[in-house]
Amino acid sequence: MTKTNVKVIPATGKLGILLPGMGAVATTFIAGVEAIKRGLAEPVGSLTQMGQLRLGKRNENRSSLIKDFISIASLESLCFGGWDIFEDNVYEAASKAKVLEQNLLNQLKEPLSKIKPMSAVFDKNYITLIDGKNKKTGKTKKDLAEQLREDIRRFKKENNCDRLVMIWCASTEVYTENAPCHETLSTFEAALLANDPMISPSQIYAYAALMERVPYANGSPNRSVEVPALRDLARELRVPICGSDYKTGQTLMKTILAPGLKSRLLGLAGWYSTNILGNRDGEVLVDPGSFKSKEVSKLSVLDQILEPEAYPSLYGNVHHQVQINYYPPRGDNKEGWDNIDIFGWLGYPMQIKVNFLCRDSILAAPLVLDLALFMDLAQRSDLYGIQEWLSFYFKSPLAAPGLKPEHDLQVQLLKLHNTLRFMGGEELINHLGLTYYGIVEE
Numbered sequence: 364m365t366k367t368n369v370k371v372i373p374a375t376g377k378l379g380i381l382l383p384g385m386g387a388v389a390t391t392f393i394a395g396v397e398a399i400k401r402g403l404a405e406p407v408g409s410l411t412q413m414g415q416l417r418l419g420k421r422n423e424n425r426s427s428l429i430k431d432f433i434s435i436a437s438l439e440s441l442c443f444g445g446w447d448i449f450e451d452n453v454y455e456a457a458s459k460a461k462v463l464e465q466n467l468l469n470q471l472k473e474p475l476s477k478i479k480p481m482s483a484v485f486d487k488n489y490i491t492l493i494d495g496k497n498k499k500t501g502k503t504k505k506d507l508a509e510q511l512r513e514d515i516r517r518f519k520k521e522n523n524c525d526r527l528v529m530i531w532c533a534s535t536e537v538y539t540e541n542a543p544c545h546e547t548l549s550t551f552e553a554a555l556l557a558n559d560p561m562i563s564p565s566q567i568y569a570y571a572a573l574m575e576r577v578p579y580a581n582g583s584p585n586r587s588v589e590v591p592a593l594r595d596l597a598r599e600l601r602v603p604i605c606g607s608d609y610k611t612g613q614t615l616m617k618t619i620l621a622p623g624l625k626s627r628l629l630g631l632a633g634w635y636s637t638n639i640l641g642n643r644d645g646e647v648l649v650d651p652g653s654f655k656s657k658e659v660s661k662l663s664v665l666d667q668i669l670e671p672e673a674y675p676s677l678y679g680n681v682h683h684q685v686q687i688n689y690y691p692p693r694g695d696n697k698e699g700w701d702n703i704d705i706f707g708w709l710g711y712p713m714q715i716k717v718n719f720l721c722r723d724s725i726l727a728a729p730l731v732l733d734l735a736l737f738m739d740l741a742q743r744s745d746l747y748g749i750q751e752w753l754s755f756y757f758k759s760p761l762a763a764p765g766l767k768p769e770h771d772l773q774v775q776l777l778k779l780h781n782t783l784r785f786m787g788g789e790e791l792i793n794h795l796g797l798t799y800y801g802i803v804e805e
């Protein structure tokens with residue numbers, strides 16, 4: 364069992380977390396960190412803060428909090444910045460998002476009011492249903508990218524940051540396919556200069572981040588760092604990237620349940636998923652183009668978990684449907700229903716119903732924290748390009764070209780844990796377990 368010796372540069376000094384999009388998820392994340400720092404709440408849902416890692420053999424009884432095992436930036440060392448098309452500071456935006464109680468936000472008013480969004484790179488063709496005034500102008504998309512790079516450098520200097528990460532928390536852009544301009548860095552840069560309509564704002568942010576050697580994670584389903592040109596740029600400049608689309612409510616449940624059904628070889632006839640959602644995210648998803656991005660991301664999960672080509676009689680004819688309905692009274696408190704038609708021994712049908720009354724941003728906020736801290740860890744460990752070990756956090760995990768992404772939550776966690784052991788120079792754990800019975804020697 365491999366032991367390794369990766370050199371991890373310690374997390375000294377300040378880590379700046381840059382967030383394109385300072386809406387419900389971003390403000391719930393920032394306010395949450397400030398509340399936790401003040402002892403007002405617990406970091407529930409965060410692996411970096413609460414997760415334990417088993418070390419060595421089971422009979423050694425060794426384990427450690429992840430944050431004690433490996434050098435991870437402390438909450439005290441974090442500072443926050445970002446961009447939005449609306450000028451509201453984080454206190455105002457969080458109050459409008461109505462995720463957290465006003466009483467809690469009022470206790471955090473001082474630090475939250477200080478964080479004001481920088482002007483955004485925005486394009487109405489990519490997000491059609493909202494618009495705001497806080498936007499950059501420039502002759503070309505290249506100019507806009509240069510302005511973002513300047514923002515990044517200024518933020519780092521003004522806040523005395525040692526390192527930065529960028530986590531996309533802005534609205535879902537309309538669905539696009541890869542275009543020739545996305546193929547190589549030179550076609551991408553030429554397209555920036557030529558104002559090619561196929562270059563989206565999120566790609567401009569990702570490009571700016573990578574050029575400044577800032578790790579970039581994509582929390583939404585739109586195609587940003589996923590294009591070959593930016594993937595290659597990340598490798599060339601040795602910058603970590605990951606995505607796409609936070610795995611929270613309904614899809615989280617899907618990636619817990621579907622692997623379980625498959626493990627028992629229970630068949631699946633259909634999976635019908637519907638949601639009602641009333642936040643700004645839901646408003647943006649009314650646009651069929653933005654919904655298409657979400658739908659593709661949500662639908663891909665089942666196919667890749669169930670492998671219908673390997674199990675045609677169990678999963679070869681699954682009717683999978685996903686709907687999101689914008690319903691303002693619910694705000695951020697989404698309700699998801701799943702009807703799952705399964706079949707067992709001799710084909711006898713059964714049903715499972717899941718009714719998840721969740722809170723979207725409450726589920727997403729700890730993911731933003733973990734991604735920021737783990738992406739910083741990756742950079743300090745010289746792990747660059749796609750960070751497959753962070754698939755755990757995403758509905759559509761990025762994987763090397765030609766490689767099927769891993770969707771099973773428990774396998775993803777195993778991979779994440781082993782990557783931490785790998786970075787920390789501990790033995791990797793393969794769960795064989797035969798050494799305990801004297802069948803295999805140590």
Ligand SMILES: NC(=O)c1ccc[n+]([C@@H]2O[C@H](COP(=O)([O-])OP(=O)(O)OC[C@H]3O[C@@H](n4cnc5c(N)ncnc54)[C@H](O)[C@@H]3O)[C@@H](O)[C@H]2O)c1
Nearest residue numbers: 384386387388447483533534535583609611643644723727
């Ligand atoms: N909450 C979840 O559980 C969850 C799960 C998966 C993915 N996501 C994704 O996370 C993202 C954020 O979700 P949210 O609920 O915070 O949405 P939100 O609408 O509350 O916030 C998004 C913010 O992005 C801003 N914005 C839009 N385009 C921008 C641009 N080009 N530059 C800068 N700012 C821009 C909007 O003005 C808005 O304030 C969405 O893409 C959503 O699909 C959320």
